[in-house]
Amino acid sequence: MCNFTKTGVLIAITMVPDVNRLPILNGLVLIGGRSRRMGSQKEKIRWHGKEQRFYLADLLQNYCENVYISCRPEQINEITANDENTSSYAWLCDRYVDIGPMGGILTALEFQPERAWLVVACDLPMLEAEAVNYLIQKRDPRKIATAFKSPGDNFPEPLFAIWEPHSLSILQQMFAQNKLSPRHVLVQHHALCIQAPDVQTLTNVNTPTEATLAKSMITGKGQGR
Template sequence: MSEQRAPLYGLLLSGGASQRMRQDKAALAYRGEPQLLRAWRVLKAVTERTYLSVRDSQRDDPLRAGLPQIVDSYDAIGPVAGILSAQHLHPEAAWLVLACDLPLLDSGTLRRLIDARDPHAAATAFTSSHDGLPEPLCAIWEPSSHALLLQRYQDGSYCPRKALIQSAIKLLPAPGDALDNVNTPEEREAMQQRLESPA
């Protein structure tokens, strides 16, 4: 039998406060569909099980209530709370963690990540096209990453990117602009024009 891989589950992060956007980024629609639902479809197509990461206050939100959820069980600011909560609930799984605000992401990008997955590394991630550092919010976090993430959390360090930098990971070239996200109303308007103008 070949090497044993942990099953691959999907975790769609939707718990962000969206302070710069001044509204819930997950609900922003591109081409007529909330980006949370679009990201959910793309992630669900490539993982064995898929969950939505939410804060407790979001669990009954109409956009999120109909999807399988993992409610944050760690008091932390940012995505590390969602990742740790998922790892705690299913320690046997590797997690393809995905931000919900990537309107240019496609299934081909996720399949490239999965095809390149190294189960012996703590994670498999793309390089950010903006700064050359690992991109933690479109990455596969193996079960072995949990110990370092938890230790950093207990030490008050909540940055998943820094956890990747400190780990033995497989790093892939940046996938063009597929991981560009939208954080401000101005960026959203530019993205709307880009996606909805005729080719």
């Protein structure tokens, strides 16, 4: 079930983007966090009638050539043993251990380096099709990534972003320097940052209190339609 098992040293090759040929877009749902503050697995919360990991994967299927759910290697046995839905989805085990979401992004880019990756974290319960469509429309393949600005500080949000193939060599260099913040990569290398049409899209949920608030927001949004 684990799609990526390559080991050894990967030599970084700088890829020059061809603006006349848009790289094919894959999707990546990040579920490798340990959910310590939440006290339960965030990717299994049913915000929209199904577990969030499956909701996001199904959503990205409408826009991406292939969609993978990114997980820690030790998660895969529990996932395949306890959930009958797992065979309907593709899983990608992190080859980088304990470096946070950068490990999932690096793994994906090394797995299929010719593809761009639409990366989505599992702790964004307000994310819907309109936001995904808007991000894709605004995509600039000449940049290393296209990302929304975080409403709190206007910095780019790396965990709902399109990472282009030529970001791989940069991420590898940052990893070699033990610089493990995807956000810092986007800032330092001038990713395209755009304003989200709905700031609630980037609502991040990490605690039970935040989860309660998010549920109220989702309910209110549904009643307003």
